[in-house]
Amino acid sequence: MITIKDLSKVFQTKDREVKAVDGLSLTINKGEIYGVIGYSGAGKSTFIRLLNRLEDPTEGSIHVGDQDLTGLSKNKLRIARQDIGMIFQHFNLLWSRTVYDNIAFPLEIAGVPKEERSRRVNELIDLVGLSGRGNSYPSQLSGGQKQRVGIARALANNPKVLLCDEATSALDPETTDSILDLLVDINEKLGLTIVLITHEMHVIRKICHQVAVMEQGRIVEKGDVLDVFLHPEQPVTKKFVDQVMGDQEKEHSLKLIKDKYQSGKIVRLHFVGESTNQALISEVSRKFVLDVNILHGKITQTQKGAYGTMFVQFEGDNEEVARAIEYIRSTSVEVEVNPDA
Amino acid sequence: MLNDFFPNVRMEDMITATNETLYMTLISVAGTFILGILLGLLLYLSGPGGLWQNKVVNTITASVVNIFRAIPFIILILLLFPFTDFLVGTIRGPNAALPALIIGGAPFYARLVEIALKEVEKGVVEAAKAMGAKSSTIIFKVLLPESMPALISGITVTAIALIGYTAVAGAIGSGGLGDFAYFYGFQRSNFDVVFICTVLIIIIVFIFQFIGDYASRKLDKR
Numbered sequence: 001m002i003t004i005k006d007l008s009k010v011f012q013t014k015d016r017e018v019k020a021v022d023g024l025s026l027t028i029n030k031g032e033i034y035g036v037i038g039y040s041g042a043g044k045s046t047f048i049r050l051l052n053r054l055e056d057p058t059e060g061s062i063h064v065g066d067q068d069l070t071g072l073s074k075n076k077l078r079i080a081r082q083d084i085g086m087i088f089q090h091f092n093l094l095w096s097r098t099v100y101d102n103i104a105f106p107l108e109i110a111g112v113p114k115e116e117r118s119r120r121v122n123e124l125i126d127l128v129g130l131s132g133r134g135n136s137y138p139s140q141l142s143g144g145q146k147q148r149v150g151i152a153r154a155l156a157n158n159p160k161v162l163l164c165d166e167a168t169s170a171l172d173p174e175t176t177d178s179i180l181d182l183l184v185d186i187n188e189k190l191g192l193t194i195v196l197i198t199h200e201m202h203v204i205r206k207i208c209h210q211v212a213v214m215e216q217g218r219i220v221e222k223g224d225v226l227d228v229f230l231h232p233e234q235p236v237t238k239k240f241v242d243q244v245m246g247d248q249e250k251e252h253s254l255k256l257i258k259d260k261y262q263s264g265k266i267v268r269l270h271f272v273g274e275s276t277n278q279a280l281i282s283e284v285s286r287k288f289v290l291d292v293n294i295l296h297g298k299i300t301q302t303q304k305g306a307y308g309t310m311f312v313q314f315e316g317d318n319e320e321v322a323r324a325i326e327y328i329r330s331t332s333v334e335v336e337v338n339p340d341a
Numbered sequence: 342m343l344n345d346f347f348p349n350v351r352m353e354d355m356i357t358a359t360n361e362t363l364y365m366t367l368i369s370v371a372g373t374f375i376l377g378i379l380l381g382l383l384l385y386l387s388g389p390g391g392l393w394q395n396k397v398v399n400t401i402t403a404s405v406v407n408i409f410r411a412i413p414f415i416i417l418i419l420l421l422f423p424f425t426d427f428l429v430g431t432i433r434g435p436n437a438a439l440p441a442l443i444i445g446g447a448p449f450y451a452r453l454v455e456i457a458l459k460e461v462e463k464g465v466v467e468a469a470k471a472m473g474a475k476s477s478t479i480i481f482k483v484l485l486p487e488s489m490p491a492l493i494s495g496i497t498v499t500a501i502a503l504i505g506y507t508a509v510a511g512a513i514g515s516g517g518l519g520d521f522a523y524f525y526g527f528q529r530s531n532f533d534v535v536f537i538c539t540v541l542i543i544i545i546v547f548i549f550q551f552i553g554d555y556a557s558r559k560l561d562k563r
Contacts (some may be wrong), residue, residue: 096487
């Protein structure tokens with residue numbers, strides 16, 4: 001759906017050049033929710049603005065569908081932009097227009113006749129759950145409601161792609177979740193391709209299928225959300241994964257565990273995807289003669305299935321414990337005996 | 342009783358003078374509003390980061406605006422005599438004051454327009470661009486509506502300055518309350534006339550301020 005090749009953007013400041021995006025290549029498939037995560041200054045904001053040419057790339061190409069965005073003239077670009085919706089961190093609604101008129105704005109731009117416009121706007125107001133608020137002004141809405149207007153406005157012209165520029169960063173956690181649910185809902189209902197940038201791993205975990213990690217204008221790691229969660233390779237990715245898994249405590253608590261439970265074997269189990277649905281622990285304790293002691297763990301849900309880590313202690317006959325571990329290895333759960341970090 | 346306190350004040354003269362002042366004010370406010378918005382838009386759009394960023398246009402516009410703002414109004418009227426004569430066919434009466442009033446008021450208002458436009462959130466303009474809006478759409482459906490309360494309070498301030506200018510224009514015989522106060526009141530030592538003219542001008546100023554405040558408040562949905 002979106003193919004990005006060797007994309008670069010250089011900003012010229014007074015005394016130096018800043019490479020905000022540096023030779024970035026990426027393919028985003030139709031219907032996917034693709035998350036780009038990075039700390040501020042990583043270039044992700046510039047990256048998403050390059051996708052609808054709010055910034056013009058210095059080098060490289062962007063194809064949306066089979067259209068080469070980078071080669072388009074000003075007028076053709078305007079038409080192409082009507083196929084790419086965008087929502088913003090600070091919503092960017094027109095305060096002088098009502099909710100209804102804000103949503104109608106992109107339709108006015110596209111030259112949709114009045115009756116059709118009215119039908120479409122009412123449809124969208126219902127879709128984003130703002131029925132009855134059409135005549136309110138943005139200033140009368142909460143942050144979450146404003147973002148709903150933003151989403152409705154972005155969807156007005158039936159775009160193929162929705163770009164989300166830190167769309168939930170200005171919202172509280174609860175509102176964030178309701179907006180994310182709405183995005184997933186739209187993605188499923190309309191088959192819309194969504195590209196979002198964020199600095200919150202929570203957002204990636206909750207709704208993304210694919211993730212790319214950005215640092216200094218480059219993508220340092222990318223892939224299936226679950227894979228990246230399970231095997232983060234770059235230090236920056238590990239930090240982001242820790243954000244959600246709360247594993248800052250891990251080292252600390254692992255030391256505690258080791259000090260406290262010196263008998264038996266301490267084992268770390270990685271649950272990925274479907275394996276979390278198996279009743280593994282109870283199965284092991286039934287099949288083998290040993291005691292299973294759950295020490296520490298966390299399982300979390302992503303769009304691609306569940307993911308989690310658990311520390312357990314196996315106490316029993318050494319051979320029996322070894323057999324139990326062998327058995328777990330035969331399932332899709334990954335096992336690490338005597339983990340050291 | 343009125344005649345005891347103000348023996349030289351004649352009602353019909355006062356009404357005529359007030360009408361002339363109102364006429365000059367209203368027409369010049371309308372002219373200033375249009376010309377000022379055009380100049381202000383040009384300043385804003387050609388400025389750094391603007392839609393039509395252009396250093397040459399920006400510098401020229403800014404210079405013109407600054408020069409005309411620097412000329413004292415009474416001198417501006419004199420300087421414009423040939424232009425006024427060519428345009429209106431006379432250099433006396435309310436109509437002859439209009440070119441000077443508009444040319445004096447518009448640059449002042451243009452700066453206020455520029456400030457108002459700068460207050461429009463960049464993000465909103467960006468959102469409109471992302472929707473595929475044309476420049477004209479951005480100007481007429483985003484920039485102007487979003488800055489309307491500031492544009493209205495700006496024109497209110499300008500209108501009050503213009504009421505003052507109409508009185509100054511009285512010095513060259515434009516008609517209106519300033520003219521009447523000076524020639525009929527001051528020069529003939531009819532100080533009661535000067536006093537009544539002053540009161541009338543103050544009332545006009547108050548009315549304009551009230552209307553401006555009300556409209557600006559009504560339009561502001563923030």
